[in-house]
Amino acid sequence: MTNSIPEIRDSELMFVIGSNTSEAHPIIAMEMKRARQKGAKLIVADPRKIWMAEHADLHLQLKPGTDVWLLQAMAHVIVNENLVDREFIEQHTDGFEAVVEAVQAYTPEEAEQVTGVPAADIRTAARQYATTEKAGIYYTLGITEHTHGTDNVYCLANLVLMTGHLGKRSAGMNPLRGQNNVQGANDAGATPIFYPGYQPVTDEAARLKFEQAWGVPLSPDNGMNLNVMMKELAKGNVKGLYVMGEDIVISEPNVSQVEMGLNQCEFLVCQEIFHNETTRFADVVFPASCFAEKDGVFTNSDRRVQRVRKAVDPPGNARADWRILCDLARVAGYPMPNYADPGEIYQEMADLTPKVAGISHERLEQNIRGLQWPCTGPDDPGTPTMHEGGPAIGRAPFQVVQYRPSAELPDDEFPLVLSTGRTLYHYNAATQTRRDPGPVAKQDQNFIEVNRRDAKRLGMSHEEHVRVVSRRGEIIAQVWVSPRVRPGCTWMPMHFAESRANLLTNDAGDNVTGTGEYKVCAVRLEKLPTSHGAAYAPSELGHPVLNDRQR
Amino acid sequence: MKNEFTIWINGQECVAHEGETVVDVARRVEVDIPTLCHDTRLEPAGACRVCLVEVEGERRMQPGCAWKVRPGMKVTTESDRISKHRSVLYSLYASDHRVDDESLPVETGNGNQLRQLCAETDLIPLEPVAADRVGRPDDVNPYIAFDPELCILCARCTRYCDEVEAVNAITLAFRGSETTISTAGERGLLDTTCELCGGCIDTCPTGALIEKKAPVERPTDSEKIRSTCNFCGVGCQLDLHVSDDRVVKVTSPPPGETMNDGNLCVKGRFAYDFIHHPDRLTEPLIRGEDGVLHTASWEEALQAAAEGLNRVRAKHGADALGFVSSSRCTGEENYLMQKLSRAAFGTNNIHQCAAT
Ligand code: SF4
Ligand code: SF4
Ligand code: FES
Numbered sequence: 001m002t003n004s005i006p007e008i009r010d011s012e013l014m015f016v017i018g019s020n021t022s023e024a025h026p027i028i029a030m031e032m033k034r035a036r037q038k039g040a041k042l043i044v045a046d047p048r049k050i051w052m053a054e055h056a057d058l059h060l061q062l063k064p065g066t067d068v069w070l071l072q073a074m075a076h077v078i079v080n081e082n083l084v085d086r087e088f089i090e091q092h093t094d095g096f097e098a099v100v101e102a103v104q105a106y107t108p109e110e111a112e113q114v115t116g117v118p119a120a121d122i123r124t125a126a127r128q129y130a131t132t133e134k135a136g137i138y139y140t141l142g143i144t145e146h147t148h149g150t151d152n153v154y155c156l157a158n159l160v161l162m163t164g165h166l167g168k169r170s171a172g173m174n175p176l177r178g179q180n181n182v183q184g185a186n187d188a189g190a191t192p193i194f195y196p197g198y199q200p201v202t203d204e205a206a207r208l209k210f211e212q213a214w215g216v217p218l219s220p221d222n223g224m225n226l227n228v229m230m231k232e233l234a235k236g237n238v239k240g241l242y243v244m245g246e247d248i249v250i251s252e253p254n255v256s257q258v259e260m261g262l263n264q265c266e267f268l269v270c271q272e273i274f275h276n277e278t279t280r281f282a283d284v285v286f287p288a289s290c291f292a293e294k295d296g297v298f299t300n301s302d303r304r305v306q307r308v309r310k311a312v313d314p315p316g317n318a319r320a321d322w323r324i325l326c327d328l329a330r331v332a333g334y335p336m337p338n339y340a341d342p343g344e345i346y347q348e349m350a351d352l353t354p355k356v357a358g359i360s361h362e363r364l365e366q367n368i369r370g371l372q373w374p375c376t377g378p379d380d381p382g383t384p385t386m387h388e389g390g391p392a393i394g395r396a397p398f399q400v401v402q403y404r405p406s407a408e409l410p411d412d413e414f415p416l417v418l419s420t421g422r423t424l425y426h427y428n429a430a431t432q433t434r435r436d437p438g439p440v441a442k443q444d445q446n447f448i449e450v451n452r453r454d455a456k457r458l459g460m461s462h463e464e465h466v467r468v469v470s471r472r473g474e475i476i477a478q479v480w481v482s483p484r485v486r487p488g489c490t491w492m493p494m495h496f497a498e499s500r501a502n503l504l505t506n507d508a509g510d511n512v513t514g515t516g517e518y519k520v521c522a523v524r525l526e527k528l529p530t531s532h533g534a535a536y537a538p539s540e541l542g543h544p545v546l547n548d549r550q551r
Numbered sequence: 552m553k554n555e556f557t558i559w560i561n562g563q564e565c566v567a568h569e570g571e572t573v574v575d576v577a578r579r580v581e582v583d584i585p586t587l588c589h590d591t592r593l594e595p596a597g598a599c600r601v602c603l604v605e606v607e608g609e610r611r612m613q614p615g616c617a618w619k620v621r622p623g624m625k626v627t628t629e630s631d632r633i634s635k636h637r638s639v640l641y642s643l644y645a646s647d648h649r650v651d652d653e654s655l656p657v658e659t660g661n662g663n664q665l666r667q668l669c670a671e672t673d674l675i676p677l678e679p680v681a682a683d684r685v686g687r688p689d690d691v692n693p694y695i696a697f698d699p700e701l702c703i704l705c706a707r708c709t710r711y712c713d714e715v716e717a718v719n720a721i722t723l724a725f726r727g728s729e730t731t732i733s734t735a736g737e738r739g740l741l742d743t744t745c746e747l748c749g750g751c752i753d754t755c756p757t758g759a760l761i762e763k764k765a766p767v768e769r770p771t772d773s774e775k776i777r778s779t780c781n782f783c784g785v786g787c788q789l790d791l792h793v794s795d796d797r798v799v800k801v802t803s804p805p806p807g808e809t810m811n812d813g814n815l816c817v818k819g820r821f822a823y824d825f826i827h828h829p830d831r832l833t834e835p836l837i838r839g840e841d842g843v844l845h846t847a848s849w850e851e852a853l854q855a856a857a858e859g860l861n862r863v864r865a866k867h868g869a870d871a872l873g874f875v876s877s878s879r880c881t882g883e884e885n886y887l888m889q890k891l892s893r894a895a896f897g898t899n900n901i902h903q904c905a906a907t
Contacts, residue, residue: 300786
């Protein structure tokens with residue numbers, strides 16, 4: 001996020017796109033609700049009539065995967081009605097003219113044909129966004145989990161830049177991060193192309209700095225992103241894998257490919273707090289610690305570095321993850337220093353990473369609201385609002401974008417669009433939330449939201465179990481006849497190990513980030529043999545066709 | 552800051568701002584005014600009357616939590632009249648509340664602020680009131696219980712449910728002495744719009760709303776460790792209550808103190824059972840010749856892992872290795888994971904589980 005969570009309550013307009021905020025980020029949603037109660041406008045763009053949409057002043061219920069059309073059409077209106085912030089564009093940006101030209105083709109009327117959103121609503125949204133001072137954009141995986149995810153983000157950035165909604169309180173461009181420490185993991189260099197703090201691995205000066213600090217020569221080449229890594233695994237080119245704290249067999253798209261890869265890979269190490277679908281394939285499993293059992297920091301969506309503190313001991317012989325990683329490095333022959341505690345590890349990172357150089361565990365003891373990077377020195381109070389006084393990189397480039405359809409569109413064989421996501425009550429692979437009674441009482445099994453019309457046409461009733469089939473796999477799930485989804489569209493959560501949405505999803509990745517297309521794939525629904533009766537109990541669905549590693 | 556001016560509280564000169572209430576200013580200058588129905592996250596309701604103060608020029612005492620400051624205003628927060636008012640009011644509340652052997656309102660899981668107020672005051676003995684308020688004893692939701700005998704009807708819970716969580720699952724129901732906190736049609740919370748955020752438990756000043764999983768766990772019974780929620784990317788701060796090396800309850804820091812302003816969602820507040828779940832992995836495991844995972848010592852497991860990864864590297868090159876880091880783990884651990892991948896095994900094939 002360029003801006004901060006506490007600024008949201010002072011907004012005058014919130015444009016929420018591809019974010020089921022009240023379920024995925026409940027406390028940010030509370031801030032939005034508060035702003036709304038004080039009179040702020042809420043514009044929601046989402047294929048589903050989610051809670052946020054029901055409470056919005058304007059709901060743009062676009063067809064999945066047509067975001068570029070919608071956003072380009074909004075830009076079209078803003079440019080042609082001259083609602084742009086000339087001064088900001090001239091002082092702080094490059095390439096505006098090319099965008100003006102590129103968006104001409106995207107008229108609201110044609111956008112209506114493609115997106116299903118009335119042209120008048122597109123105009124209203126564009127005008128209100130452009131002419132409101134404190135207007136912020138908030139988005140999540142609904143924007144990024146597409147083969148054109150990066151294009152979607154560029155379109156949003158163009159809107160922010162042309163209206164000058166940057167570097168101001170309660171405005172900006174605000175991706176809401178899914179997991180507790182997505183931001184922090186990226187910041188710490190858990191990416192194939194960056195050392196910590198986004199220093200490129202291909203930059204020689206950066207490489208030399210890290211070679212010197214770590215005392216070994218380092219690879220000058222970009223590595224594989226996760227999407228590529230999983231595909232290379234399936235092809236047999238990745239032969240050894242170390243997985244810490246992720247159930248890739250539930251979480252990655254098109255998981256049957258991942259399973260195949262894991263079966264043939266030569267060596268798999270898992271570091272986990274529970275057995276999951278992935279540990280079934282492991283050669284070695286390290287018992288790790290949960291957040292309550294170790295010290296460290298998480299960095300949240302608004303770049304806020306906050307402390308995690310050890311409250312209890314790990315169970316049995318389980319160890320803190322940071323200890324395991326140090327131990328393994330040493331046994332493997334690399335002299336990892338003897339860190340006394342995670343504070344020392346953080347210090348090593350901060351010394352190598354200008355963005356967080358001013359942050360330390362000691363300072364975090366004093367700052368109970370955390371410290372937001374960039375924070376470059378011991379006296380730097382951190383940065384709640386970024387880009388004040390102009391973009392941090394100097395001049396921000398506009399990006400010319402053209403619409404590309406999603407990689408897999410519905411056809412005769414697979415006539416429905418499936419989008420996947422998360423619910424309020426569960427969390428990812430649900431190894432944690434399915435061990436608590438509340439989430440289980442609310443949602444005990446997988447379901448698929450189907451529009452009334454489609455359900456009627458297919459002769460399917462509410463809570464009936466059906467087979468959901470895509471080109472990549474099939475699962476059984478309960479139909480929820482739901483007014484939330486558009487006709488022709490369906491939606492399913494990704495939490496259930498015995499009915500894995502990701503057997504269906506498409507692993508086509510965004511060409512820049514490699515993020516999989518979880519939001520759009522084509523499926524069909526099939527009725528199950530009626531001899532079985534109307535409903536299957538969750539236990540009857542049994543465990544999936546998952547085999548332990550074959551050797 | 553908008554319009555700044557001076558007011559006097561108990562003769563002390565104080566800076567105040569337009570739009571603030573007497574309680575806002577008093578808290579800042581550390582003058583103590585008792586409150587029960589007041590919560591900084593909610594619109595003032597002026598419901599409980601324990602915060603009454605004297606304002607010069609006003610004949611009646613006024614609720615400090617709702618009374619807006621005006622330039623030059625003179626406020627008195629301690630006087631005979633106020634003391635008398637408080638002692639009558641607390642006595643009335645106590646007579647309509649379950650009391651313990653000390654004739655004080657009972658202590659409960661969340662700390663009973665009414666009890667503290669009563670303990671500091673000379674109560675007037677009054678006949679106990681037998682009100683027939685109902686709870687919803689059959690509500691099977693796993694987290695939130697309500698004890699009508701501890702409720703003072705301050706409506707913080709229902710206002711929180713409306714103004715902050717905005718789901719309006721609970722409301723004031725019935726009338727007169729039967730007034731209680733309930734749901735539409737007195738349904739269990741699972742059958743309402745309730746999202747089980749537990750904010751009602753957090754805001755209740757008397758502990759009438761109770762966390763079912765930790766009904767008698769009092770704040771003073773355990774050590775509180777401040778930490779960060781491990782679920783979504785909002786990064787709410789929370790206090791882990793620890794007793795006997797177990798997390799027995801999770802609460803939010805007080806409103807205003809951290810970014811989440813005293814709020815948590817269902818996952819952050821309640822989904823902590825996994826921490827001490829019997830399914831937790833407790834021993835290193837190595838897959839044996841028989842294809843099954845067997846318990847091993849740390850030395851064996853570390854040796855096996857290091858050898859296995861080094862073998863792949865020797866045979867196929869460093870880039871045949873892949874490292875999947877975790878956005879669930881700490882920043883330090885992610886730093887170590889990429890250092891392990893890059894420095895110890897020589898490959899940039901490192902990514903975290905959520906690329907977004
Ligand atoms: S349950 Fe608690 S918060 Fe709700 S009205 Fe009663 S005393 Fe107030
Ligand atoms: S309490 Fe809820 S909203 Fe806050 S960080 Fe945890 S999961 Fe996210
Ligand atoms: S706190 Fe002021 S009336 Fe209740």
